[in-house]
Amino acid sequence: MDLSQAYASMTGDLANTMSLLIVALAGLALVVFDAFKNRHAATPWIAGLALTAGFVFEVSRIGSAEGMAYYNMLRTGGSAAFVNALVLGSGVLSVILTAPYLKRIGHNIGEAYSMILFATVGMLVLGSANNLVTVFVGLETMSICLYILTGFIRSGPGSTESAFKYFLLGAFSTGFFLYGIALLYGATGTMDISAMRDTVADGGSIVFWAGVAMLLVGFLFKVSAAPFHMWTPDVYQGAPTTITGFMSTASKTAAFASLILILNVALPGERWSEVLAVFAVITMVLGNVIALSQSNIKRMLAYSSIAHAGYILVGLAAGSADGYSGALFYLMVYTIMNIGAFGVIALLEWDKKEGSEQTLDSLAGIGYKKPLLGWTMAVFMFSLAGFPPLGGFLGKWAVFAPAVEAGYVWLAIVGVLTSAVSAYYYLRVLVVFFMKPEDAQSGAAATNFVIPKSSAAVLIFCVVLLFLLGVTTYAIELTGSFF
């Protein structure tokens, strides 16, 4: 290999992965900044600006043709740019919500922002990886930062417990993932996802499919699909609420994007399609049914997020271009409504309970006292349940329709039935918010907090986006153009 040429090619690619560099360098800068000026007010600003700069860069690249960077290690442009923009956008909104939240619960830790930035770097790598080693590096960078983010409020018992659970189970699933990569490499002789398909033109050996199965276990764990969902409720409940919003959306987006790429590019035929359909059914039924019996809102939203992973798996099980683009669109809608919902819950934690005790009953009647929170929550809940004219409705259509086309009518029926079930627990939140008399104990404290303007702006922004996504077809056409 000509070294000077290789060097020129590598440095030339730096400009194509600008968002990655900006976020990573800002993360490093924040570590230094935080070492000298801990809890400085500028910390969230630096993090937010870096993420915004990356977001703008990736959005500008969405229209461009798909390309490769660093010798086929990363994908740029096209769907990779869309996924990266989604991750970065989720990061920006989360940072805006996190800054006042951490201040209010009295744990204004500067390191949280550099961890968010490093986690975002991992997600960007994961979402645009074109090589199994890169996938693994991205996955681990993301996961390790998320373990830390889950447990950085060390004084709360729930926080440490959930971080530890997350770490142990996550490390275990990483083992599966790594073994899957090893088997795939053994069967195909390549780590490159796009080169993998040619080596298994004959349908693949048993080693190859064992590797695929192990890889699937790792991915399904990360997207919290049943039966690998056990960690989700505890972790989502124990983590700081806005961080829960971040990791339930951005990490899922990145992991699903990587899974979609591997399914679409590397795996021959549709032999895995029925497997995914089975996982989708288990996930949808389990997530929605268990969510019915939750009294803690964060736990309920955690089970709802499991159910939503099931809906996205329906799109993946379809195995068609429409299914993949539908899944991407669903991820976008899901990101917006989940960040919004967790944002509202974060604002409702007025008494330093850090969410672990935030039950539905303690929120009775809050919709009238804090109309902004009540009404935005109403929109998020209706969208999560899939009511038109909100984004959630169009998203469900985008994943169920390809499944019907691919012959999975029963799968779509299960999906629709379970979303009907989900309407019960989503709307129950609104019943509690608006139709129940307020709890006598929390009555005085409940109104005694101010909603920061930045958080209110994020919530309203999410609501507007949900309406726009529900009535315009621009985004769905955009995702449709990727595959």
Added chain:
Amino acid sequence: MLSDFTPLFIQLLIAIGLSFTLLKAAALIGPKRANTIKLTSYESGMDPIGSARDRYSVKFYLVAMIFIVFDVEVVFLYPWAVTFSEFLDAGVGLGVLSVVFLFVIILAIGLLYDIKKGGLEFD
């Protein structure tokens, strides 16, 4: 292909078998004449003082973590150093040097953070 490894498996079996045989044989036919000195923890060393369950500062794990980081750094630097002359010949020496410099700076930032946060202060 697997049959190529047959001698290896045989050797493994012999190794495992031999070690268990020797252990068992020593336990069965070895003379057992215990006395006080023989039963102390360190027969020819000093007598143990105090309990082994003392509390000690866990901060040593920070030192261990930093050690691992810089240990792994060396693992990355060796292959780089070996091939560096080829990059020099190709005329991109300065660029490749700066890449490694960046790598070392990133690690140094971690150390800087650790020192500023008092990770290396023992009390």
